Amino acid sequence: MTLLVDIGNTRVKWARADAAGRPGPVQALAHDGRGDWVDTLPTDFDGPVWFATVADADLATPLQAWSRDRLDRAAVEVVSTASAAGVQCAYARPECLGVDRWLACIGAFHRGPGSVVVVDAGTALTVDVVDATGCHQGGLIVPGMATMQQAIHAHTRIRSQPVEQVPDDLARDTDTAVAAGALHAAVGLIERVCRRFALDRRILAGGEAARLADRLEGDWHLAPDIVLEGLGRVAVESAINASSSNGHSR
Numbered sequence: 001m002t003l004l005v006d007i008g009n010t011r012v013k014w015a016r017a018d019a020a021g022r023p024g025p026v027q028a029l030a031h032d033g034r035g036d037w038v039d040t041l042p043t044d045f046d047g048p049v050w051f052a053t054v055a056d057a058d059l060a061t062p063l064q065a066w067s068r069d070r071l072d073r074a075a076v077e078v079v080s081t082a083s084a085a086g087v088q089c090a091y092a093r094p095e096c097l098g099v100d101r102w103l104a105c106i107g108a109f110h111r112g113p114g115s116v117v118v119v120d121a122g123t124a125l126t127v128d129v130v131d132a133t134g135c136h137q138g139g140l141i142v143p144g145m146a147t148m149q150q151a152i153h154a155h156t157r158i159r160s161q162p163v164e165q166v167p168d169d170l171a172r173d174t175d176t177a178v179a180a181g182a183l184h185a186a187v188g189l190i191e192r193v194c195r196r197f198a199l200d201r202r203i204l205a206g207g208e209a210a211r212l213a214d215r216l217e218g219d220w221h222l223a224p225d226i227v228l229e230g231l232g233r234v235a236v237e238s239a240i241n242a243s244s245s246n247g248h249s250r
């Protein structure tokens with residue numbers, strides 16, 4: 001067993017994974033830019049810690065120290081590369097693609113056959129497309145829905161409150177106009193990508209996935225752990241490559 005850790009913009013998520021890299025139950029915690037969450041991590045696994053981060057580099061330092069001190073082994077960082085686990089990166093500079101997007105693409109590709117769009121709706125909302133052969137076609141980045149509302153608050157005098165029910169129609173009060181604006185902006189972006197590409201599968205992840213799923217046309221599969229699934233795939237592949245280059249397997 002290994003431990004998979006995804007350090008996101010707002011929250012850190014982790015799960016133990018089996019020998020095939022499949023994550024078990026996921027736990028998540030807001031990190032608030034600090035590293036004290038490492039004290040919450042489990043220690044009852046025998047393999048290494050595999051992690052990926054899109055947060056500040058100094059958030060990974062406590063994890064590396066924890067792994068050395070508590071487990072007596074180094075935590076292994078996974079970064080975006082030109083290709084991994086059957087997926088080829090669309091970026092000319094793969095290291096610039098957010099590793100959460102990269103791992104979501106890998107997780108999505110391995111969930112089934114055919115082309116796939118994967119939407120990760122969190123602090124940021126990202127849309128990425130992978131074709132049936134594993135070629136990442138590229139993607140889009142916009143603020144997540146909560147972040148869109150915060151941007152309105154930061155740059156206008158509006159102080160809107162969340163609303164219970166967001167209508168499909170136009171809004172007739174400020175709170176609803178801001179909430180519905182963010183939701184429909186996200187839905188419109190996603191549906192535009194879906195119209196442009198012949199997609200066999202549609203995958204939704206992130207803290208805001210459930211709210212989006214209600215409004216999107218077509219069959220959407222909720223896969224909240226898709227980044228950890230991709231991380232597990234890359235971890236297993238890297239471990240196999242490392243052991244074969246060390247001469248442990250033929």
Ligand SMILES: Nc1ncnc2c1ncn2[C@@H]1O[C@H](COP(=O)(O)OP(=O)(O)OP(=O)(O)O)[C@@H](O)[C@H]1O
Binds near residue numbers: 008012054146205
């Ligand atoms: N229990 C929750 N805790 C935190 N955010 C939540 C929760 N439920 C829904 N959300 C919403 O999800 C957003 C955060 O989503 P998510 O956890 O995917 O963010 P993230 O840490 O940026 O993710 P990622 O790891 O993909 O970068 C928040 O902006 C909030 O609107």
Ligand SMILES: CC(C)(CO)[C@@H](O)C(=O)NCCC(=O)O
Binds near residue numbers: 009097124141
């Ligand atoms: C877009 C976010 C913030 C989403 O978490 C992350 O994937 C990131 O920091 N990406 C780097 C830029 C890019 O993916 O092109």
Ligand SMILES: [K+]
Binds near residue numbers: 122206
């Ligand atoms: K995200």
